[in-house]
Each structure stands twice: as C-alpha cells, then as structure tokens.
Amino acid sequence: MRMSDLLYLAYERHVRKSLPEENLPRHVGVMLDGNRRWAKARGAQTADGHRAGADNIKPLLDWCEEAGVEVVTLWLLSTDNLNRSPAELKPLLGIIEGAVEGLAAEQRWRLHPVGALDLLPDTTAQVLKESADSTAAVDGMIVNIAVGYGGRREIADAVRAMLQEHAARGTSIEQLAETLDVEHIAEHLYTKGQPDPDLVIRTSGEQRLGGFLLWQSAHSEFYFCEAYWPDFRKVDFLRALRAYAVRDRRLGK
Secondary structure, three states, X not given: OOHHHHHHHHHHXXXXXXXXXXXXXXXXXXXOOOHHHHHHHOOOOHHHHHHHHHHOHHHHHHHHHHOOOOEEEEEEEEOHHHHOOHHHHHHHHHHHHHHHHHHHHHOOOEXXXXXXXXXXXXXXXXXXXXXXXXXXXXXXXXXXXXXXXXXXXXXXXXXXXXXXXXHHHOOOHHHHHHHOOHHHHHOOOOOOXXXXXXXXXXXXXXXXXXXXXXXXXXXXXXXXXXXXXXXOOHHHHHHHHHHHHOOOOOOOO
C-alpha cells in the first residue's frame, strides 16, 4: 500500500473517532452533483460520469449505515433535468434504473421513490415502483430515491392532494381556510412520516439549494463540498458529519 493511502486511512480514522455519537444526523439529504463536469475534466463521455456517480451510491449508503443514519435522500434527477437532450437523458435514465435495481437487490435498505413519477418514462417509473415494493418489508435504513423531483412540484402536489382529500370529505374551501396549518401540507409531502433532513450535502462546489427538499429543509444544516460526486470519499462524508456535529442548531429559536 502506498504511503499516501496509509496517511489517508489514518486521517479517516482520526476524523471518525472525533465524531460525537450523540450529535449525528438522523436524516441526511445528498445532492449528487458534478457527474458531467467530472467526465469533462477527464475527456470522457457524459454517460461515463453518470456511471461513475452511480457506482458511488452504495459506498455512501454504507457510510451512512456506519454512522447510524436512519434516512437518506438521494437527489438523482430533477424535474429540470428532464429537459436535457434525449441523447443524454435516455442513457442517464438507464443508468439510474440499473443503480436502483442494484440497491433493491441488496435487500438492505427500504427504497422509497420521491418525485413526480408521472413525468418519467413508463420503464423508469416501473423500476422505481417495483424496487419500492420489493424492499417494503426490509427493516433497514430508508433511502428516498428522488427522480423527477422538484421542490416546488412537491409542494404543489401536496397542496393538490390535501384539497382533493378535503373535497372528498365534503369540507368547503372556507372551512379549510379557517383550519389550515403547516401540518396539513406536511402530511401530504413525498416524505410524509419521516423526520426532516438534519443535514443536506451538496457536492461539486455549487452553493445553492436548487429546489431540493424546499419544505423539509427549513431548519437543515448545509454542507458544500468541492469534490465532484464521483470523487466524493468517505473522509468527505465524515467531514460533513463533523461540521454538522459542532454547529449550534437553534432550529429557528
């Protein structure tokens, strides 16, 4: 083993030992950003970057399990991404389908699709639904697979579902307006019943939310990492946990 590898492992162990077990996140959201730029920097095809990114998902879930994380949300494809050229989008969707099927085959995590499945090709939507069904009984970490996901779309869908539910009950608009509060909407989000994300990580150096978990991240802590997603290492994840652990979370108080 090279000296650089030994030093890396030593540093990784040092960071891991410094983490306070009692102050780690329950729910981590990850914006897997930078696949295309990773490929471009290497003179590779865009699809090669997406494949390299897909290969890094399982290691991330391993690291999350080791840290005791209960819920992970992976943003793989936004609603805006659906407007990319067919030449890029079709192979990307195929890579996502393969990655999701691989995670389901592990039977270690409970997969939960979040996003507007009606906007996706039938094949992709079917893979997501079947992966959720096949892991529904797994007693493990919940992994939200955000494909065709947009924060504004999620809130609109939640409000629409809430209105439809109350209309079915015979509730008038006036009655609903008098009693409406934030919990009514939260109960219809894609992540209903789950804790809100404590920590949101975005790779590739971009420092913006981009519509990720807009409602749920109101009190989240954010960590921006310079590494492109395919280069994101365990030590980068541990650094994110360390940064989270030392912050004074006032949760809006």
